[in-house]
Amino acid sequence: MANIPADLKYLDSHEWARVETDGTVTIGISDHAQGALGDLVFVEVPEVGKSLSKGGAAAVVESVKAASDVYSPLSGEVVAANDALSGSPELVNSDPYGAGWLFKIKPSNDSELQQLLDAKAYEKVVADAAH
Amino acid sequence: MGFKTPLFDTHVAAGARMVDFGGWDMPVNYGSQIEEHHAVRRDAGMFDVSHMLIVDLTGARVRDYLRHLLANDVAKLKESGKALYSCMLNEQGGVIDDLIVYYIDESWFRVIVNAGTRDKDLAWMKRFCDQFGVEIKPRTDLAMIAVQGPNARAKAATLIGKHADAALQLKAFVGRELGQYFIARTGYTGEDGWEIMLPVAEAPKFWSDLKAAGVAQCGLGARDTLRLEAGMNLYGNDMDENQSPLESGLAWTIAFDPPERDFVGRAALEAQRAAGVKRKLVGLILDDRGVLRGHQRVVTSAGDGELTSGTFSPTLEKSIGLARVPAATGDRVEVDIRGKLLPARVVKYPFVRNGKPLVS
Numbered sequence: 001m002a003n004i005p006a007d008l009k010y011l012d013s014h015e016w017a018r019v020e021t022d023g024t025v026t027i028g029i030s031d032h033a034q035g036a037l038g039d040l041v042f043v044e045v046p047e048v049g050k051s052l053s054k055g056g057a058a059a060v061v062e063s064v065k066a067a068s069d070v071y072s073p074l075s076g077e078v079v080a081a082n083d084a085l086s087g088s089p090e091l092v093n094s095d096p097y098g099a100g101w102l103f104k105i106k107p108s109n110d111s112e113l114q115q116l117l118d119a120k121a122y123e124k125v126v127a128d129a130a131h
Numbered sequence: 132m133g134f135k136t137p138l139f140d141t142h143v144a145a146g147a148r149m150v151d152f153g154g155w156d157m158p159v160n161y162g163s164q165i166e167e168h169h170a171v172r173r174d175a176g177m178f179d180v181s182h183m184l185i186v187d188l189t190g191a192r193v194r195d196y197l198r199h200l201l202a203n204d205v206a207k208l209k210e211s212g213k214a215l216y217s218c219m220l221n222e223q224g225g226v227i228d229d230l231i232v233y234y235i236d237e238s239w240f241r242v243i244v245n246a247g248t249r250d251k252d253l254a255w256m257k258r259f260c261d262q263f264g265v266e267i268k269p270r271t272d273l274a275m276i277a278v279q280g281p282n283a284r285a286k287a288a289t290l291i292g293k294h295a296d297a298a299l300q301l302k303a304f305v306g307r308e309l310g311q312y313f314i315a316r317t318g319y320t321g322e323d324g325w326e327i328m329l330p331v332a333e334a335p336k337f338w339s340d341l342k343a344a345g346v347a348q349c350g351l352g353a354r355d356t357l358r359l360e361a362g363m364n365l366y367g368n369d370m371d372e373n374q375s376p377l378e379s380g381l382a383w384t385i386a387f388d389p390p391e392r393d394f395v396g397r398a399a400l401e402a403q404r405a406a407g408v409k410r411k412l413v414g415l416i417l418d419d420r421g422v423l424r425g426h427q428r429v430v431t432s433a434g435d436g437e438l439t440s441g442t443f444s445p446t447l448e449k450s451i452g453l454a455r456v457p458a459a460t461g462d463r464v465e466v467d468i469r470g471k472l473l474p475a476r477v478v479k480y481p482f483v484r485n486g487k488p489l490v491s
Contacts, residue, residue: 035148038148038159038164039163039164039165041422042421060469062421064164064352064422064442064445065159065164065352067469090165093163
């Protein structure tokens, strides 16, 4: 069973978002997503300063099996990207909610946060995908 | 739900991620696919290949039957147990399936065919059996486990008791019936190892004993990266009924000699050869970041081609693939990966054998 932390927000396309104390939002892919993709071999993160719109392609994760776009859950500007992933993409597999984070943004529209799924709703997405 | 092998419950209990493969529910990985891959290259791994179909062919004229049915020539098989890789063609020279055939004795040969093609293979084999008096018996009573890797034979030998010595003496590409087992020194990984056929009821215990003996359980994901590194074609990806073996890197498996041997597809292949083979299968290496995948477009100075298989090679730590391209293609091509044209090198394959990279 995939790990779905209760304190995060999610997209039904399997990204997670965590609001940090400084108001920035850290984004990654869920445990379910990394498990479905299998071993990651390349991760392409967005450049710092890039402006993203909600639902737009922001990063690419490529596993032995398939390449997959990662969508930004929120609009905003990229303020940090996880450069460790270029040498160690497997961090996304081993620690998807920690060392395997992809990028951080400074959200430009706080109301978008309310549109994200909570853990319970995302659990249902994952359960439905299994059938 | 698809078909299940005798090891289905074992895989599920081990936490395998199950996927559909040719109508079968099969394990794609049990954890890290890359670790499973390395286990086979460096030590020992095992695969449930019970979805493949074992077929026994018997009759006084079974050798003549197979000399007609197969594009390779079973006349090459003189020593009991010796195996041969061959394509089975249709009249147009397209590949119905690729298979391994074992010569056991003059009235008994055994073939192993792919899971996804078993029904059409059996139907095709039956078309010719009456004229040669051959009887076809699918051995669904047998399971098959492949143990592969430099230490695979030594580890598996500890489980077969008094048969160990005889099994360890088997030469490459030879199989033998040993008690309840049929053990063959064959595989689909580019490593040494055995493919072990055994009664269905014995399979779960044998699998767990192998695991206890230090053989890593490996899924179809690792099987695919291993076979591609080893430069082995996958039916349905690298060739099918619309491709001839001459366009699929399999010319070496066609026995045109002796010229009087009348095998199915011969006339079509000879016509194709006389007219000039238009396309060829080549190995590709991508030096840039990115992964080659089946069906990507290959751009060459001689025209476009297509990736038939592609993956990330855990041994080379870069992407490799097989592509069908115009015959005049040189040593540089470009591949359309997600809308970007990336340069790739055309190389001789296999890419890896016996744990060692053959290309860089």
